[in-house]
Amino acid sequence: MSMRSVASASCALLTLAVPALASGSSSVQVGARSATPERAFLSTAAGSWTATASMSVARGPLTATLLGNGRVLVVGGAQESTTELYDPPTGTWIPGGTLNVPRWLHAAVRLGDGRVLVAGGGAYTPTAELYDPATNRWTPTGSMSVDRYDFTATLLRDGRVLVVGGYSLGSVGRSTELSELYDPATGRWTSTGSLRTARRNHTATLLPDGTVLVAGGFNSDGWLRSAELYDPAGGRWKRVAPMTTAREGASATLLGNGRVLVAGGGNPSATRSAELYDPSSGRWSATGSMTDYHGGAAALLQDGRVLVAGGGTGDVYSPATGTWTPTGPMVYPYASEAAALLPNGQVLYAGGGKVKYCGQYSCSEPVADAELYTP
Numbered sequence: 001m002s003m004r005s006v007a008s009a010s011c012a013l014l015t016l017a018v019p020a021l022a023s024g025s026s027s028v029q030v031g032a033r034s035a036t037p038e039r040a041f042l043s044t045a046a047g048s049w050t051a052t053a054s055m056s057v058a059r060g061p062l063t064a065t066l067l068g069n070g071r072v073l074v075v076g077g078a079q080e081s082t083t084e085l086y087d088p089p090t091g092t093w094i095p096g097g098t099l100n101v102p103r104w105l106h107a108a109v110r111l112g113d114g115r116v117l118v119a120g121g122g123a124y125t126p127t128a129e130l131y132d133p134a135t136n137r138w139t140p141t142g143s144m145s146v147d148r149y150d151f152t153a154t155l156l157r158d159g160r161v162l163v164v165g166g167y168s169l170g171s172v173g174r175s176t177e178l179s180e181l182y183d184p185a186t187g188r189w190t191s192t193g194s195l196r197t198a199r200r201n202h203t204a205t206l207l208p209d210g211t212v213l214v215a216g217g218f219n220s221d222g223w224l225r226s227a228e229l230y231d232p233a234g235g236r237w238k239r240v241a242p243m244t245t246a247r248e249g250a251s252a253t254l255l256g257n258g259r260v261l262v263a264g265g266g267n268p269s270a271t272r273s274a275e276l277y278d279p280s281s282g283r284w285s286a287t288g289s290m291t292d293y294h295g296g297a298a299a300l301l302q303d304g305r306v307l308v309a310g311g312g313t314g315d316v317y318s319p320a321t322g323t324w325t326p327t328g329p330m331v332y333p334y335a336s337e338a339a340a341l342l343p344n345g346q347v348l349y350a351g352g353g354k355v356k357y358c359g360q361y362s363c364s365e366p367v368a369d370a371e372l373y374t375p
Contacts, residue, residue, distance in 0.1 A: 045374065046374055046375060047316075047327060047328065047374070047375065048327075048328065048373075048374055049314075049327065049328070049329070049330045049331050049371050049372070049373055049374075050331065050371060050372050050374065051331045051332070051369075051370075051371050051372075052086075052091050052348070052370050052371055052372050053091055053092050053093055053370065054093075054368040054369055054370055055074065055084055055093055055350060055351065055368040055369075055370060056082075056084055056093055056095070056368070057077060057080060057082055057084070057368060058077070058351075058365075058366040058367050058368040059074065059076055059077035059080060059337070059350075059351040059366050059367075059368065060076075060077060060078055060104065060337065060351065060352065060353040060364055060365075060366035060367075061076050061077070061078070061104040061105045061106075061122065061337065062074055062075060062076030062077055062104070062337055062338050062350070062351045063075050063076055063106065063107070063108035063118070063338055064086075064297075064338035064339060064340040064348065064350060065108050065109075065110050065116050065340065066110070066340045066341065066342070067085075067110065067114070067116070067133050068110075068114045068133065069133060070088055070089075070342070070343045071085045071086060071087050071088070071094075071133075072085065072086040072088075072340045072342070072348055073085055073096060073108075073116055073131060073133075074086065074096070074338065074350060074351070075096075075099070075103060075106070075108055075116075075118055075131075076103055076104045076105075076106060076121075076351075077104055077351070077366055078104050078122070078366065079102045079104075079123075080102055080103070080104065081098050081099045081100075081101070081102045081103075082095070082096070082098060082099075083095075083096030083097060083098070083099060083131070083138075084096045086340075086348055086350070086370070088342045088343065088344065088346075088348075093370075096131070096136060097131060097135075097136045097137045097138045098138065099118070099129065099138055100127070100129050100138055100140050101121070101123065101125055101127050101129070102121075102123055103118060103120075103121035103122070103123065103125075104121055104122045104123075104149075105120075105121055105122040105149035105150055106118055106119060106120050106121035106122070106149065107119055107120060107151055107152060107153035107163065108153070109153045109154070109155050109161050110155070111130075111155065111159070111161070111184050112155070112159045112184070113184065114133060115130050115131060115132050115133070115184070116130065116131040116133075117129075117130055117141070117153070117161055117182060117184070118130075118131065118138075119144060119148075119153060119163065119182070120144060120147065120148040120149055120151060120163075120166065121149050122149045124147040124149070124169050125147055126143045126144040126145065126146055126147045126148070127140065127143045127144075128140075128141050128142065128143060128144060128182070128189075129141055141182075141187040142182070142186075142187045142188045142189050143189070144163060144180055144189050145178065145180055145189060145191060146168045146170050146171070146176060146178055147168055147169055147170065148163070148165075148166030148167065148168050148176065149166055149167050149200075150166050150167045150200040150201045151163060151164060151165050151166025151167075151200065152164050152165065152166075152202060152203070152204035152214070153204075154204045154205075154206050154212050155206070156181075156206065156210070156212070156232050157206075157210045157232070158232065159183075159184060159185075160181045160182060160183050160184070160232075161181065161182040161184075162179065162180075162181055162192070162204075162212055162230065162232070163179065163180050163181070163182065163189075164179045164195065164202075164204055164212075164214055164230075165177065165178075165179070165195060165198065165199045165200055165202060165214070165217065166200050167200045171198065173198065173219060173220035174200075174220075175198040175199055175200045175217075175218065175219035175220065176198055176200075177194045177195040177196075177197065177198040177199075178191070178194055178195075179191075179192050179193060179194060179195060179230070179237075180192060192230075192235040193230070193234075193235045193236040193237050194237070195214065195228060195237055196226075196228050196237055196238075196239055197219070197224065197226050197228070198219050199214070199216070199217030199218065199219050199224055199226075200217055200218055200219065200248075201217050201218050201248040201249050201266070202214055202215060202216050202217030202218075202224070202248065203215050203216060203217075203250055203251070203252035203262060204252070205252045205253075205254050205260050206254070207229075207254070207258070207260070207279050208254075208258050208279070209279065210232060210233075211229050211230060211231050211232070212229065212230040212232075213227065213228075213229055213240075213252075213260060213277060213279075214227065214228050214229075214230065214237075215227035215228075215243055215250075215252065215262060215277070216243060216246065216247045216248055216250055216262070216265065217248050218248040218266070222246070223246035223247060223248055223265075223266070223267040223270075224246055224247075224248070225242040225243045225244075225245065225246040225247075226239070226242050226243075227239070227240050227241065227242055227243060227277070227284075228240060240282050241282055241283050241284055242284070243262065243275055243277075243284050244273075244275050244284050244285070244286050245265075245267065245269060245270045245273055245275065246265075246267050246269075246270065247262070247264070247265025247266065247267050247270040248265055248266045248267065249264075249265055249266040249295070250262050250263060250264050250265035250266075250270070251263050251264060251297060251298035251308055252298075253298050253299075253300050253306045254300070255276075255300075255304065255306070255319050256304045256319065257319060258278075258279055258280075259276045259277060259278050259279070259319075260276065260277040260279075261274060261275075261276055261287070261306055261317060261319075262274065262275055262276075262277065263290060263294075263298065263306075263308050263317070264290065264293065264294055264295070264308065271293040272289045272290045272291070272292065272293055273286065273289050273290075274286075274287050274288065274289060274290060274317070274324075275287055287317075287322045288317070288321075288322050288323040288324050289324070290308065290315040290317075290324045291313075291315055291324055291326045292311070292313045292315065292326070293311060294308045294309050294310040294311055294313065294314060294315065294336070295310040295311050295336065296308070296309050296310020296311070296336025296337065296339065296349065296352065297309075297310070297336065297337065297338055297339035297349070298339065299339045299340070299341050299347045300341065301316070301341070301345070301347070301375050302341070302345045302375070303375065304319060305317060305318050305319070305375070306319075307327070307339075307347055307373060307375070309327065309330060309336050309339070309349060309373065310336035310352070311333060311334075311336065312329055312330050312332075312333030312334075313326060313327065313328070313329060313330060314326070314327035314328075314330060314373065315327065316375075327373065330349070330371060331369075331371045332367065332369035332370075332371055333354075334352040334353060334354045334367050334369065335349050335350060335351065335352050335367060335369035335370055335371050336349050336352050337349075337350065337351040337352035337353070338350055338351055342372075345374075345375055346372045346373060346374050346375075347372065347373040347375075348370060348371075348372055349370065349371055349372075349373065350369070350370040350371075351366065351367060351368070351369075351370070352366075352367050352369075353365060353366055353367065354366075354367050
């Protein structure tokens with residue numbers, strides 16, 4: 001199942017992912033399908049945005065995770081312990097269980113057994129907890145070795161979860177190179193190989209061969225072009241070719257052809273650009289640029305195209321042509337912090353931050369808005 005820079009976080013404490021969703025954000029499994037039969041949804045024109053019910057709480061940094069029953073679990077918001085569930089057939093929100101620790105800028109992953117692991121967050125906490133859809137309750141589980149936010153969590157093929165990087169109070173320069181693994185069978189974390197480059201607000205994508213591609217981000221040296229691969233078999237990282245453009249807060253999406261699309265990012269020179277990583281060659285190549293800058297999450301559509309939206313507009317990428325097509329205006333300019341692909345093919349976008357003036361500085365005011373995109 002976006003994201004979230006450190007500057008935003010300090011204002012909101014206000015910022016998916018966010019894990020961006022599609023990959024750092026892929027860890028949220030936005031493309032997962034439900035075994036539940038699809039039911040009627042609000043009828044909308046193709047390629048359009050439609051308002052849906054607003055969340056009960058305004059949420060800036062949040063995650064959206066598609067559950068096995070077709071509902072979407074939303075977690076997060078500055079100092080926020082409540083969670084809620086979006087029910088697609090009715091287009092309404094239902095109260096979720098209450099977190100044991102308030103979380104924002106955390107990571108969320110749907111496990112193989114259908115539970116959801118949530119870890120870390122902007123409260124500088126190493127704690128983690130599990131959500132059980134059957135009981136609608138949260139239960140504490142083992143804690144990570146360090147506190148983190150702006151990090152990624154990726155579900156591996158063997159069912160474990162790989163947590164990578166992030167901002168940590170215990171790290172030099174605050175960006176950490178530490179990685180660790182969560183085992184759902186034991187509820188425990190174990191250290192694994194460290195990143196070659198400390199980073200936060202990067203992307204992480206599970207590749208078809210089971211390795212994990214981590215790219216970009218930010219550390220004390222600034223925006224990063226570097227990328228590296230994690231091999232679960234050996235528990236080690238190796239460098240791969242750097243991206244064509246340094247970026248943090250970008251979206252990353254695994255395409256049907258096995259390549260990874262990375263789009264946008266906080267670096268001014270990267271805002272509209274996009275590039276592709278080819279696992280067979282280990283190289284990056286530029287692809288078509290978006291028509292506008294989108295600071296929100298990405299979602300892999302059922303037809304293999306990729307939607308990236310935020311800031312009031314969206315673009316859809318076609319892997320066949322390498323080009324982007326604008327979607328037209330969103331209903332709510334700021335409802336783009338997290339995204340989830342619904343069983344009927346629509347995409348739910350929810351939450352975010354509305355820029356406002358906070359004394360001497362600009363900052364972000366959380367919003368409760370949500371809307372649907374119909375491909």
